Amino acid sequence: MKLVRYGEPGAERPGILDDEGRIRDVSSLVANFTGDALSPASLQRLRNSDLGALPAVEDGVRLGSCVAKPGHFIAIGLNYVDHAHESNMPIPSEPVVFSKAPSSISGPTDDVVMPEGSEKSDWEVEIAMVIGTAAFNVSEAQALDHVAGFCVCNDVSERSYQIERGGQWIKGKSLPTYGPIGPWLVTRDEIADVQDLGLWLDVNGERRQTGSTSSMIFSLAHIVSYLSRFMRLEPGDIITTGTPPGVGMGMKPPTYLKRGDVMTLGIDGLGEQRQTVR
Template structure:
């Protein structure tokens, strides 16, 4: 299934994408896609319904983050060999873990707002993993059973904040709108092999990143298991699993986002994001955290 939350920021309703690509409203069935609606049992109940009988959503509504009340947004750095090379970093022996503020989360077509005083805002297409079941000290063999589904994620990063203003990556990773997720959650039964997904990202129609999740240094199963030994993963937590090569920081000359740019990012089977880049202003409305 492809599960969505549609509507104005802070007022999203739950829905799903039917076989014809239309949005069907689920608000008469569940209140929202919160932690309790991400278990295998809850998802199986929705899957068993007659989707054609659900109310059809008209028009082309905004799609927000596909899960509500996200507790943690965890990210993995330097998880593709060629990206490590372009970043001039050694291959990690264990996953590099950092956090993105949940206030950075936004929908797949919301504007990317460059933070105040930004000089080096960059892009990173990533496979997003959404946890569906509490995970503590689990094995790699168990790990994927704890995943509700997958999504497109863009780990936007302000490189000057991240690298040149101390050693704390979080400062460059958690800016408002720097965590577009979606447009929808694709349940894990529709992604039999998360280690064989093509990925791409374009800026202004020019291909910047091309990759495949098979070139990850640490697999999704490894990441989920590894994280569960350092923190409890809860339903609704999101994990961004690293980016392939082609980021702006790694280009010669370096290239960074500016107001007026357009970013398209997609993953095979998980759909595509399409966002315009705008400058920060005091009057600019920022999407409410999901």
């Protein structure tokens, strides 16, 4: 299934894409796509529903983030060898873990709003996963059983806040609109091999990033298992898993986002995003 949230900011309703790509409103079955609604039992109830009997949503409606109110928005850094090289950082021996504030989350086509004084905002296409059942100290073999589905994330980053201001990376990762999520949450059963998906990102129509999840240093299953040793992952938590090479910081000379730039990005089977920088 492809789960969506549609409508104006703060008033999004839950929906599912039908076989013709139209959104069907499922608010009669689930209030919102938050933690409890992503459990295996809840997802099975949605699978068993008669989508044709549910209201169809008009075309062109705004899409919000495909998950509402995650308790934690966790990120993994330097998870592709070439990105570690272009960042002039050592290849990690264990996953690099940091957080993005949940308040950074926005819809897949919402504007990215740079703060006054921002000079080094950068792009990062990533595959994210959403926890469906709580996970604590789980094995790698069982890790993905705790995942409800996968989605596209643009881990927009203000590099000067991230790198030049001391302390933790969260400062450069958490500005409002710096975490576009969606367009859909694609349930795990629809992805044959999550470690064989292509990723790409363009800025103003020029290709910047091309990669594949097959090139990850740490697989998605490893990441879930690893994180679960240190914290209890809760339903609805979002984990974004690192970006392939091609970020602005790694260009020669470094090239960052400007107001008016347009980012388009996508992942095989998970849809596409488009943001204008304001």
